Amino acid sequence: NAGVTQTPKFQVLKTGQSMTLQCAQDMNHEYMSWYRQDPGMGLRLIHYSVGAGITDQGEVPNGYNVSRSTTEDFPLRLLSAAPSQTSVYFCASSYTRKSNYGYTFGSGTRLTVV
Amino acid sequence: KNEVEQSPQNLTAQEGEFITINCSYSVGISALHWLQQHPGGGIVSLFMLSSGKKKHGRLIATINIQEKHSSLHITASHPRDSAVYICAVLPTGTASKLTFGTGTRLQVTL
Numbered sequence: 001n002a003g004v005t006q007t008p009k010f011q012v013l014k015t016g017q018s019m020t021l022q023c024a025q026d027m028n029h030e031y032m033s034w035y036r037q038d039p040g041m042g043l044r045l046i047h048y049s050v051g052a053g054i055t056d057q058g059e060v061p062n063g064y065n066v067s068r069s070t071t072e073d074f075p076l077r078l079l080s081a082a083p084s085q086t087s088v089y090f091c092a093s094s095y096t097r098k099s100n101y102g103y104t105f106g107s108g109t110r111l112t113v114v
Numbered sequence: 115k116n117e118v119e120q121s122p123q124n125l126t127a128q129e130g131e132f133i134t135i136n137c138s139y140s141v142g143i144s145a146l147h148w149l150q151q152h153p154g155g156g157i158v159s160l161f162m163l164s165s166g167k168k169k170h171g172r173l174i175a176t177i178n179i180q181e182k183h184s185s186l187h188i189t190a191s192h193p194r195d196s197a198v199y200i201c202a203v204l205p206t207g208t209a210s211k212l213t214f215g216t217g218t219r220l221q222v223t224l
Binding site: 041042043059097102104105106 | 118155156202211214217
């Protein structure tokens with residue numbers, strides 16, 4: 001089925017470890033973005049991309065890196081995990097930032113850093 | 115103060131009731147989104163509005179741009195409607211990004 005695929009669904013990391021959260025979409029969407037969701041707060045933008053080879057920072061980019069080598073994939077890298085990065089992470093895509101077709105979200109990755 | 119405020123934060127209703135969730139925002143916007151998130155689940159886009167009203171099944175979304183306010187209505191509510199409903203706005207401006215409310219948790223009981 002067409003959509004946004006996120007892996008893994010769950011992950012436990014030790015402080016200082018690194019890992020990559022994968023996000024792939026098969027809808028030929030140009031705009032892709034990563035959010036984190038924390039209790040009592042709205043989703044916050046980490047990084048986003050308006051097309052292959054183009055990325056930019058969102059509201060809370062510190063401790064995270066992204067790349068966009070293809071239209072389909074937008075991985076999020078945690079360089080040195082910290083307990084403050086314990087959160088639920090969502091990847092989303094759309095045709096453009098202002099797409100009339102709305103955004104498609106992945107199923108989320110629940111990350112715990114101990 | 116958050117740019118997007120939702121009310122109520124929590125809502126319990128009995129099956130069959132008419133439900134209204136409100137969203138107020140403080141900036142000029144080019145679009146407003148309503149999203150649904152089931153417990154432990156992903157996020158689903160319900161509506162995107164820039165004016166007027168949209169309807170899909172038992173769900174109706176309205177927006178008043180002048181008053182900076184939107185409502186999501188659920189008619190004949192059902193336990194499967196139990197979820198968190200999230201309002202998000204896209205402010206005007208070429209570099210703007212979606213700004214999210216904190217969500218309204220709805221529980222519909224039998």
